[in-house]
Amino acid sequence: MTDKAPAQAPGQSASQLILDYFREFKVLKETPREYWGIQIINFLDCTAYFALLSIVTIFLSDQIGLDDNNAGYIVTLFTSLTTILLLFSGLATDSLGIRKSLWLAMLSRAAATIAVVFLAFNPDIPFRVPLVAACFVAMAPSMAMVQTVFQSANKRYTSERSRSAGFNLWYLFMNIGAASAGVLVDVVRLSLGLSSTWVIAAGVITSMLSLGVMLLMVRREDQFGDNGRFVERTAQQIQASASAAKPNPLTILKAMVSESAFWRFVVLVTLLLGVRAVFTYMYLLMPKYWTRVMGEDAAIGTLNAINPILIVAGLILFIPFANKFNIFKMLVYGAMISALSLFALVIPWQSMGQVLGSLGQTLGVSWMRNDFVPAYYALSVLCMIFLSIGEVIWSPKLQEYTAAIAPEGQEGSYLGLSMVPWFAAKTIVSVLSGHMLSRWVPEGIGERLRTGTVPFWETPEAMWLILGCVALAGPFLALLFQGWLTKGARWHKASPKV
Numbered sequence: 001m002t003d004k005a006p007a008q009a010p011g012q013s014a015s016q017l018i019l020d021y022f023r024e025f026k027v028l029k030e031t032p033r034e035y036w037g038i039q040i041i042n043f044l045d046c047t048a049y050f051a052l053l054s055i056v057t058i059f060l061s062d063q064i065g066l067d068d069n070n071a072g073y074i075v076t077l078f079t080s081l082t083t084i085l086l087l088f089s090g091l092a093t094d095s096l097g098i099r100k101s102l103w104l105a106m107l108s109r110a111a112a113t114i115a116v117v118f119l120a121f122n123p124d125i126p127f128r129v130p131l132v133a134a135c136f137v138a139m140a141p142s143m144a145m146v147q148t149v150f151q152s153a154n155k156r157y158t159s160e161r162s163r164s165a166g167f168n169l170w171y172l173f174m175n176i177g178a179a180s181a182g183v184l185v186d187v188v189r190l191s192l193g194l195s196s197t198w199v200i201a202a203g204v205i206t207s208m209l210s211l212g213v214m215l216l217m218v219r220r221e222d223q224f225g226d227n228g229r230f231v232e233r234t235a236q237q238i239q240a241s242a243s244a245a246k247p248n249p250l251t252i253l254k255a256m257v258s259e260s261a262f263w264r265f266v267v268l269v270t271l272l273l274g275v276r277a278v279f280t281y282m283y284l285l286m287p288k289y290w291t292r293v294m295g296e297d298a299a300i301g302t303l304n305a306i307n308p309i310l311i312v313a314g315l316i317l318f319i320p321f322a323n324k325f326n327i328f329k330m331l332v333y334g335a336m337i338s339a340l341s342l343f344a345l346v347i348p349w350q351s352m353g354q355v356l357g358s359l360g361q362t363l364g365v366s367w368m369r370n371d372f373v374p375a376y377y378a379l380s381v382l383c384m385i386f387l388s389i390g391e392v393i394w395s396p397k398l399q400e401y402t403a404a405i406a407p408e409g410q411e412g413s414y415l416g417l418s419m420v421p422w423f424a425a426k427t428i429v430s431v432l433s434g435h436m437l438s439r440w441v442p443e444g445i446g447e448r449l450r451t452g453t454v455p456f457w458e459t460p461e462a463m464w465l466i467l468g469c470v471a472l473a474g475p476f477l478a479l480l481f482q483g484w485l486t487k488g489a490r491w492h493k494a495s496p497k498v
Contacts, residue, residue, distance in 0.1 A: 027162040028169060032224055035157035035166065037217025038150065039173045041102070041210040045146055046177025048206040051184045051199050053283040054304050057433075058291065059196040063120045064132055068288070072434025075284060078136040080427040085144035093148045098156065098221050101149045102214050109142040110207040113200060120197040157224050172315060175308035182305025190297060264485050271478045272398070273425040274471035275335040278342060278387060280426055281467065282307070284433040285441070289460055290380065293446045294373050303377075306384035307391070314392030327397050328486050334394025335475040341386035342468035346461045349375040349449070372450045436463055 028035070056078075060071035093101045116135045119128050150170065158166035188199045222230040282304060290298040353375035360368025367374060440463035448454045456462055478485060 027165050028158075031158055031162055031166065032220070032230070034153070034218045034220060035224075037213050038153040038157060039170060040213050040217070042150055042170060042173045043177045043180070044206040044210050044213070046174045047180045047184060048203040049143065050178040050181035050304075050308075051301075052203060054181060054185050054287060054301060055189075055196040055199045057284065058287050058300075059120070059200060060132075061288070063195060063197050064129060065123070066129065067434070068437040069434035070129075072284065072430060072432075072437070074133050074136055075433070076427060076430035077133060078140055079280075079430060080423060081137060081140040082143045083423045083426060085141055086147060089141065089144040090148040090152075093145060093152050098149055098153050099214065099218060101145055102218070103211065105142040105145040105149065106207040106211050109139055109146075110204045112136075112138040112142070113203045113207070117197055117201045117204075120195075120200075153218075156221065159224055168315070172312055175311045175315075178308035179305045179312070182301035182303070182308075185301030185304070186299050187301075189301070190299065260487075264487065267481075268478055268485050269422070271474035272335055273422065274467075274474045275338050275390075275394075276422060277425060277429050277467075278338055278471055279391075280429050280433075281342075284430060285437065285463075286380075288437055289441050290376075292441050292443060293449060293460060294376050295446065303380050303384065306381060307388050310385065310388035311392060314388060318392050328482060329479075331394050331397040332475045332479045332482075334390045334392070334397065335478075336390070336472060337393065338387050338390030339468060339471035339475060341383045341390065342464045342471060344379055344383040344386060345464040346468065347379055348461075349379065352376075352378050372446075439463070 056075055057068075057071050060066045060074055061068065064071075066074070096104065112135045115138075116132060119125060119132050119135070122128075125131070154166050154170050155163065184202060185196075185199055188194050188202075189196065192198075220230055225231040286304070287300050290300045290303060349372060353370040353372070356368045356374055356378055357370030360366070440458065441460045445454070445460065449459065
């Protein structure tokens with residue numbers, strides 16, 4: 001048994017691999033308009049969702065008046081509930097169907113968003129804070145349901161021949177939407193000079209547009225077949241499918257926990273939690289870190305958009321070569337690169353300022369100068385670059401590792417259970433986020449950092465150092481126990497070691 005993925009075919013050049021990657025999308029020409037309607041809705045939904053995540057902690061403090069700790073608690077409630085509901089929203093989607101699920105999700109989200117905006121503009125309403133928290137709780141089921149709708153629709157509206165390309169394009173649309181969210185945030189806050197409430201209000205518009213797209217383009221819910229037509233099921237087939245005996249979940253769980261492969265999987269997922277947590281810092285910690293260190297006019301949307309933009313470029317350029325490398329090592333080394341991104345924020349701004357100043361003089365670029373704000377911008381960009389490079393390498397390989405380590409027929413159960421430790425870790429990080437901001441990134445920290453009067457262990461750099469060490473420790477331990485963690489894995493086929 002080997003732990004290598006397939007290598008690049010002999011004689012294939014790098015340019016040929018990239019061309020082949022794009023040719024894979026040609027098969028999507030045969031997909032129905034329903035598939036393309038779902039991708040437009042995916043783009044609109046991701047634009048609103050990632051814009052909300054980018055601004056929610058700032059919104060709760062500036063517009064609702066909450067301190068860092070209480071803002072963190074509400075975000076914890078919202079994001080953790082969304083994650084745990086993913087385990088159940090699939091059942092609701094299967095029961096209601098794609099169109100009804102979209103109606104329910106978009107209308108309920110729009111209603112909750114309108115309520116949040118109304119509460120933000122009316123500070124004298126009694127019990128405003130509990131009502132805002134209740135509105136975010138009300139949004140969570142719709143957020144979870146939309147994700148399961150996308151998964152179901154991507155499968156329903158693609159044939160076996162086009163499914164792989166269909167899911168790849170969905171992921172690209174998702175990241176393009178995330179990049180658009182960054183543009184939206186900066187246009188609203190910086191170009192128009194409006195409060196973050198208006199960023200959240202954009203969610204109402206995208207929900208209504210999504211419903212319009214659904215009415216125009218998403219008409220059928222049958223499975224699309226390889227013959228280029230929808231596969232209509234008879235009433236007898238539908239009834240037989242509904243009455244088919246399904247395995248008892250408790251029986252499946254009991255069988256899983258008795259297998260050593262399950263515990264190897266749990267250990268690896270746990271070791272990578274510190275790296276996965278870095279992505280929660282992007283909306284829990286970084287928005288306030290940027291505005292408090294660099295000023296209220298910090299381009300937080302643009303900084304957050306760097307990650308999805310690089311992901312789109314990385315997927316296009318890197319995926320054609322990905323299968324040539326050892327799956328487990330790509331997973332571990334990619335996770336290390338993402339973890340190292342936090343150490344970019346530990347570099348003293350004075351050192352980066354000197355580098356920027358010298359480079360600016362050489363290139364004749366005025367904004368590249370030895371100054372406080374440009375230095376922190378450069379450090380943040382460096383952080384995002386490392387984070388994105390690592391994500392492109394390791395994130396797809398985690399699912400591939402899961403499929404390889406899981407016993408035949410239990411891949412879905414393993415993927416579902418991987419959410420449990422992630423849910424626990426994200427909840428803990430979210431709860432602690434406000435306390436971390438209060439401790440290391442309080443109001444007024446920017447001016448104190450500029451004058452150099454803050455002891456290191458009271459600076460944001462100390463926070464990023466601690467979080468970076470936690471993130472980096474997991475991949476190192478995973479590499480140390482590689483032999484045990486990959487024992488019994490079923491890789492696709494053998495290839496030369498790379």
